[in-house]
Amino acid sequence: MRSFEVKNRTSVEEIKSLRLITAIKTPYLPDGRFDLEAYDALVNMQIEDGVEGVIVGGTTGEGQLMGWDEHIMLIGHTVNCFGGSIKVIGNTGSNSTREAIHATEQGFAVGMHAALHINPYYGKTSLEGLISHFDSVLPMGPTIIYNVPSRTGQDVPPRVIHTLLQSPNMAGVKECVGNDRVEQYTSKDIVVWSGNDDECHDSRWDHGATGVISVTSNLVPGLMRELMFRGKNLSLNSKLQPLIEWLFCEPNPIGLNTALAQLGVVRPVFRLPYVPLPLAKRIEFVNIVKALGRENFIGEKDVQVLEDDDFGLIGRY
Amino acid sequence: MRSFEVKNRTSVEEIKSLRLITAIKTPYLPDGRFDLEAYDALVNMQIEDGVEGVIVGGTTGEGQLMGWDEHIMLIGHTVNCFGGSIKVIGNTGSNSTREAIHATEQGFAVGMHAALHINPYYGKTSLEGLISHFDSVLPMGPTIIYNVPSRTGQDVPPRVIHTLLQSPNMAGVKECVGNDRVEQYTSKDIVVWSGNDDECHDSRWDHGATGVISVTSNLVPGLMRELMFRGKNLSLNSKLQPLIEWLFCEPNPIGLNTALAQLGVVRPVFRLPYVPLPLAKRIEFVNIVKALGRENFIGEKDVQVLEDDDFGLIGRY
């Protein structure tokens, strides 16, 4: 189901060159549907501050809480509105090969520039099964493989990656295992994006990573741009650590969702099973914003501490 | 779930001005999935020959045989690849108001320029129910209402249309009831597209219709362009009648599917419940092509008579 229209083609080299990719937040209306106005504003702020790509419906964007129709629609929407200004990478991975095939085919059909593929979490499989899974989708277009054993329960080891590199569509790895692993790849000229904001500075400047696929850049895209583009900057990196630590005090995107709501850039609406951080943590965030400077964060409203009652938690949508 | 990005907005006036819109065919791969390469080629030929808009997934495009995810994907794909050159009108209507709402919201989100809405066929409803149905989707963007009682079992009468015209998004009516009805509307400056190829010339030049939403233009877009743009042309109109009569000898798109396969521009693959026209009719088509001139039809291959065995009929896809 391939299309060869020019508008549907992106080179793997273009994907390989990206240094700052944001795993973009999906904001919601009070009834749990997508809030596209807020989403468009978020993407525009990313573009203005120099972010080069977005992951649509990643774990941060809560792809796991979307139906595939919603997910593909959001990819298509992002391509249509912003595809000329930013690379659109659809998280069309799944623990079901059938779903990964279906979604990836559809994602490329609506114009996404690359696919992000996870190994089959929860269900898991053998290494041979991993390769069969990825081989089912790699021919469809530029691909980033995502390794995050703390979520999937299974490491994608280097020998699987080396096998996948036989495909000309294999762009590189979003790696969360740490900088030793990063260097294992970069020493062999394999493109790596750090998947850990707390160590991405070192990944980039000391271990050869091309850049980062970042959660934090949802909030401070300009600072993350600086961190990835303007050379080693230990001072900036250490200034960012308290924010990053706060963001990941609970499984992502709980922190991010709470933060964006308090910055006034998204409605305080959570799709379950995510719930906001508790009040003490919400107060902490306001202090972190003040310490780093409100002007470094996206949005124009004052940061505020939201009350429990301000949040809507949605189970049916 | 509205988006106000510039790329997602089209004026109702732009839609109202379209004279030649093709209800575009959806071609299939041997396993029944969309053949996007063939589809892209079809759309490109439409653009080259001066067609101004396409209906994606109309009854001609077999929207009724698509899942909504496929349907929205095809709209998004068409917008992304061709939205700068041709207006993309998604047939996001349904006999279920829920589905119409869901699909229309998604269709506009992926950038379609207008929606085509049918009244609830088969299930039917009261006139008050009709209005509630259309009112659920009209606020979402430019809209064409489609009236085809021979398919729906229920006429959408002028008083319903007049009520709907209170919405600024109401662009006009695709009307199949005949030229008296057409004139009933155009005499009050309501925009009408003929939904009947055999009478569209008269609708346009004698009864005030703006243009046609055509099946025949899939095959001879240049001739239909001439018919709709270059003034009254009884000779051309009567030359086209044998083709049109042939096309509609069985419920559309049976004839069209058979024709496009014999022209070599789509694979001879049918999604059930459609089956090809019988051999005698297939031979007739070749003669019609020769009479009208092969060069007036799309595609470059010789027209051929396909054998029964050449066709694939697919029930599971």
Place this chain on the structure above:
Amino acid sequence: MRSFEVKNRTSVEEIKSLRLITAIKTPYLPDGRFDLEAYDALVNMQIEDGVEGVIVGGTTGEGQLMGWDEHIMLIGHTVNCFGGSIKVIGNTGSNSTREAIHATEQGFAVGMHAALHINPYYGKTSLEGLISHFDSVLPMGPTIIYNVPSRTGQDVPPRVIHTLLQSPNMAGVKECVGNDRVEQYTSKDIVVWSGNDDECHDSRWDHGATGVISVTSNLVPGLMRELMFRGKNLSLNSKLQPLIEWLFCEPNPIGLNTALAQLGVVRPVFRLPYVPLPLAKRIEFVNIVKALGRENFIGEKDVQVLEDDDFGLIGRY
């Protein structure tokens, strides 16, 4: 995907012998989901009053407003709770052959006793296409073909039915075209159920129909039982006509939905595009109930005239 477990098998003969089948109403909760408690009560009342079968998710039960998952779930639920007391006939027909195949396979897998199949409405097809469509599902189990040209826009002519009768699973026809057509079949020993409540008495007693698939029996199952089982009864038949006329003053199930709400047996919740009958008609219904006798209707509450505000109309569910 066949199962041969005894619990999943019903003979075609058993289906052929049914005289009174109700096209059962699907009641809703205020948010538009199924109200299973009310549904169970409705089915129990049908069983108590001698109804022998139910059509689940027919046009009366608003199958066209269900997702297939909801629809199959409702069939499975009905089989599980009531399958020992009443025959469960799933309306697993569709205008898409793929959907008909998928739903019919699933319906038989969850234990439905027979399938009701409509010809492809709206999209329509050729007679050869009709046969291909029905042939795709007939091998799966006992089947009733439903002919209602006023909804589908296309008559299923006798010669198609005769072809389908080659299948041992073909149980008979639900025919809405009239008693001449009924007799055309019954004179050849083909089983027919009337699909028109207003003429079912004559179909049964004068034209050889086996029985009726009834809307009216939702309301007065006991009287319909009498009409179908206890011999010719012109007096009862004419007493029922005002109710039947009222029920079909707008496309079914608008009248039925309004009636059941006013009888207090379902919540006054409509899924769009259905809306309640207007006040004048609602008052008329109360008078009809009084004339026929409240005790002949299901439920125990007083019949009441509901106000406009009492009704909920749901577009998203």
Place this chain on the structure above:
Amino acid sequence: MRSFEVKNRTSVEEIKSLRLITAIKTPYLPDGRFDLEAYDALVNMQIEDGVEGVIVGGTTGEGQLMGWDEHIMLIGHTVNCFGGSIKVIGNTGSNSTREAIHATEQGFAVGMHAALHINPYYGKTSLEGLISHFDSVLPMGPTIIYNVPSRTGQDVPPRVIHTLLQSPNMAGVKECVGNDRVEQYTSKDIVVWSGNDDECHDSRWDHGATGVISVTSNLVPGLMRELMFRGKNLSLNSKLQPLIEWLFCEPNPIGLNTALAQLGVVRPVFRLPYVPLPLAKRIEFVNIVKALGRENFIGEKDVQVLEDDDFGLIGRY
């Protein structure tokens, strides 16, 4: 969307008393659809050999590779055919609260006796989020919570379980963390099923577990019955260990799928991302069968070593 029909109600006490529950395999046809004949045979063999319950669409049954419609259909089918002889526990858990709500509601509607619920794998959430997630589904019916951090990436700690026990529907825990954790629960009279076949004997007889939710019992239900019902049996337990070790040499159900195919009770069809064990392992299995005795395994055919070419691997189904 509750139903209170008697046939749809099971007591939590009945669920709590089950000692041997099989996480039943889902067999496939060559095109990847369910092979219901083979499935029915598998369930019948479980019933004959004394298994008291089945998990439908667990990780073993590859629920993660099903659409929800398939999954609910399979639950409904199992209830309809076998619900009088065996408890049917639907794995209606999901990492999306919406999906868990939807599936659990549907599962109970088609008559499942209990639900198995996993914590949100991959996406993960905070402990407060976990509780909100489970609280969304617990009111619907008897529930078993499943804890398997090696798959989910997150432990469900005892304090979450204690909170959930406030619900009268909470039946107990399927625990994979080990026997210390098992005893932590059983010492407080909380019902536990071991989720690890290799240690289930000790869980049951030394640590107070009620029983096991087993993979191995797919193959040797009679021996697992003996292990769970007839008192401590170190000899039988150690005789089973080589089989269990073999079964879990790769992520389950890779071993199980391979074994059942070689026993001739399911077709050698794998849905990707699962692939068969390599030849050496397949030979090993035949030797294990011979050592334990073919008569202790289900099926009547000779066990055989399948060739690579015998297997079908399906990505689209």
